[in-house]
Amino acid sequence: xxxxxxxxxxxxxxxxxxxxxxxxxxxxxxxxxxxxxxxxxxxxxxxxxxxxxxxxxxxxxxxxxxxxxxxxxxxxxxxxxxxxxxxxxxxxxxxxxxxxxxxxxxxxxxxxxxxxxxxxxxxxxxxxxxxxxxxxxxxxxxxxxxxxxxxxxxxxxxxxxxxxxxx
Amino acid sequence: xxxxxxxxxxxxxxxxxxxxxxxxxxxxxxxxxxxxxxxxxxxxxxxxxxxxxxxxxxxxxxxxxxxxxxxxxxxxxxxxxxxxxxxxxxxxxxxxxxxxxxxxxxxxxxxxxxxxxxxxxxxxxxxxxxxxxxxxxxxxxxxxxxxxxxxxxxxxxxxxxxxxxxxxxxxxxxxxxxxxxxxxxxxxxxxxxxxxxxxxxxxxxxxxxxxxxxxxxxxxxxxxxxxxxxxxxxxxxxxxxxxxxxxxxxxxxxxxxxxxxxxxxxxxxxxxxxxxxxxxxxxxxxxxxxxxxxxxxxxxxxxxxxxxxxxxxxxxxxxxxxxxxxxxxxxxxxxxxxxxxxxxxxxxxxxxxxxxxxxxxxxxxxxxxxxxxxxxxxxxxxxxxxxxxxxxxxxxxxxxxxxxxxxxxxxxxxxxxxxxxxxxxxxxxxxxxxxxxxxxxxxxxxxxxxxxx
Numbered sequence: 001x002x003x004x005x006x007x008x009x010x011x012x013x014x015x016x017x018x019x020x021x022x023x024x025x026x027x028x029x030x031x032x033x034x035x036x037x038x039x040x041x042x043x044x045x046x047x048x049x050x051x052x053x054x055x056x057x058x059x060x061x062x063x064x065x066x067x068x069x070x071x072x073x074x075x076x077x078x079x080x081x082x083x084x085x086x087x088x089x090x091x092x093x094x095x096x097x098x099x100x101x102x103x104x105x106x107x108x109x110x111x112x113x114x115x116x117x118x119x120x121x122x123x124x125x126x127x128x129x130x131x132x133x134x135x136x137x138x139x140x141x142x143x144x145x146x147x148x149x150x151x152x153x154x155x156x157x158x159x160x161x162x163x164x165x166x167x
Numbered sequence: 168x169x170x171x172x173x174x175x176x177x178x179x180x181x182x183x184x185x186x187x188x189x190x191x192x193x194x195x196x197x198x199x200x201x202x203x204x205x206x207x208x209x210x211x212x213x214x215x216x217x218x219x220x221x222x223x224x225x226x227x228x229x230x231x232x233x234x235x236x237x238x239x240x241x242x243x244x245x246x247x248x249x250x251x252x253x254x255x256x257x258x259x260x261x262x263x264x265x266x267x268x269x270x271x272x273x274x275x276x277x278x279x280x281x282x283x284x285x286x287x288x289x290x291x292x293x294x295x296x297x298x299x300x301x302x303x304x305x306x307x308x309x310x311x312x313x314x315x316x317x318x319x320x321x322x323x324x325x326x327x328x329x330x331x332x333x334x335x336x337x338x339x340x341x342x343x344x345x346x347x348x349x350x351x352x353x354x355x356x357x358x359x360x361x362x363x364x365x366x367x368x369x370x371x372x373x374x375x376x377x378x379x380x381x382x383x384x385x386x387x388x389x390x391x392x393x394x395x396x397x398x399x400x401x402x403x404x405x406x407x408x409x410x411x412x413x414x415x416x417x418x419x420x421x422x423x424x425x426x427x428x429x430x431x432x433x434x435x436x437x438x439x440x441x442x443x444x445x446x447x448x449x450x451x452x453x454x455x456x457x458x459x460x461x462x463x464x465x466x467x468x469x470x471x472x473x474x475x476x477x478x479x480x481x482x483x484x485x486x487x488x489x490x491x492x493x494x495x496x497x498x499x500x501x502x503x504x505x506x507x508x509x510x511x512x513x514x515x516x517x518x519x520x521x522x523x524x525x526x527x528x529x530x531x532x533x534x535x536x537x538x539x540x541x542x543x544x545x546x547x548x549x550x551x552x553x554x555x556x557x558x559x560x561x562x563x564x565x566x567x568x569x570x571x572x573x574x575x576x577x578x579x580x581x582x583x584x585x586x587x588x589x590x591x592x593x594x595x596x597x598x599x600x601x602x603x604x605x606x607x608x609x610x611x612x613x614x615x616x617x618x619x620x
Contacts, residue, residue, distance in 0.1 A: 043598065087601065
């Protein structure tokens with residue numbers, strides 16, 4: 001009897017369910033990352049030349065990460081009404097930028113500048129090696145806001161110049 | 168008594184329809200691939216849920232064991248359990264006989280004499296022994312090693328180790344198609360060059376180096392030629408005399424054999440000397456002490472014999488599948504680049520770059536296909552593959568490569584499914600890619616000033 005059991009074990013004929021998948025596996029994707037990858041929110045583009053749109057383009061193809069984040073701002077209230085993103089990067093980068101577009105919607109521009117990469121990383125349970133993805137997402141938000149502000153200055157400046165020449 | 172019980176157990180489980188083996192059969196890849204069935208067979212692994220097991224298209228990493236090889240090993244494991252170096256009784260003689268039969272089988276595959284085959288634990292050990300062993304033996308007169316930038320890590324790391332000991336190493340660059348420039352090789356050879364090490368078939372891009380020409384150059388200059396042929400034996404015709412190699416590393420698990428065994432071919436005429444890495448009782452001609460793993464060696468021998476018989480058929484089958492894969496993808500997608508020479512290539516390796524799509528995100532989407540990538544994100548150091556960089560591939564393209572490995576057991580259905588999944592994922596990721604958008608608008612990506620960290 002014992003010998004039979006031993007024989008079975010030796011030949012690997014025992015039930016396969018004894019392999020513990022969850023034990024000792026590091027570097028697994030958090031389900032939030034997979035969710036954002038499978039069902040990405042807010043993928044797309046706005047018209048760059050629309051004065052209500054700010055575009056942030058950060059990263060470099062050489063590094064393997066490029067993020068483009070666009071925000072549509074209501075000029076009267078200064079609130080971000082809509083956001084879109086496009087990313088060339090790994091699953092964590094896509095998820096970070098997708099999360100960034102979700103979090104900026106409905107907030108005032110000054111508020112979104114306080115979004116930190118550590119919050120994005122925590123939400124997605126990013127491992128240390130992927131923290132730079134969340135850093136890039138934070139940079140993208142800041143770049144988009146900066147671009148919008150620069151655009152406003154230009155259009156205001158042009159309007160003012162137009163007024164002075166008219167007058 | 169024990170063997171009777173064991174063989175009865177095997178007989179019972181093999182005939183038992185509900186035994187473990189039949190459970191394995193339910194999970195065969197080809198069947199699972201074509202029938203998507205989420206209810207019962209879905210597997211949750213690393214946060215990803217997939218239906219059934221993924222298609223295995225990573226033959227360069229390792230190959231599934233051929234059932235015929237397993238049969239040979241099985242018998243040997245149970246009955247030939249003696250130590251092959253025991254001289255005094257039948258158990259030792261039987262095991263030694265099994266090892267010698269395997270030795271002949273391996274030698275036949277590479278047109279060598281059985282006396283020139285030294286069994287080791289794998290190609291990594293064989294590479295280490297060859298590179299370090301030769302240079303240490305001739306350390307008084309020879310101080311220089313030549314190798315290429317696209318070698319396997321174990322060769323490169325052994326050379327790095329030699330550099331720390333005071334030797335000099337030349338890492339030859341390769342052309343954009345992955346082949347070595349023979350003129351550069353000739354110029355690099357010095358009077359004190361002790362070894363030239365160039366792999367026959369590259370594991371990442373699959374290019375086949377011009378072995379006969381390199382062998383001729385080494386013979387002219389009287390320099391020993393070592394080659395890492397782990398990906399080559401059993402797949403392309405190998406002849407150690409024609410190639411003029413002095414040392415050749417081989418691995419079993421790349422040719423449908425077991426893991427944990429390999430061999431080093433060490434030429435006897437003219438003799439190449441080397442210092443062993445493993446000291447001990449002087450087994451394997453004093454070059455690799457330690458009890459041989461009889462079962463593994465028997466498996467290796469059986470795999471070599473099968474490879475010899477089936478090489479031609481395998482090549483035809485795999486070539487058809489490779490064309491099916493490449494044409495299937497190229498029909499539906501543009502911006503697909505094959506990395507490495509298309510002419511001088513092993514048919515079972517297809518390394519593709521998909522422009523404007525990043526490798527790790529593509530792998531994440533291809534969860535039902537087991538492939539590998541040369542992208543930075545999949546390596547721990549965030550650096551793209553050094554092989555692709557040596558080819559001179561643009562950095563952004565190096566991030567986008569996927570390596571498909573096709574083998575003896577790959578089926579047409581698996582290839583078709585892989586094509587379908589790849590095309591779907593690439594299209595989805597290109598929709599998400601700002602680079603693709605820019606290209607569509609007519610912006611030249613190379614001229615943009617990127618704000619990197």
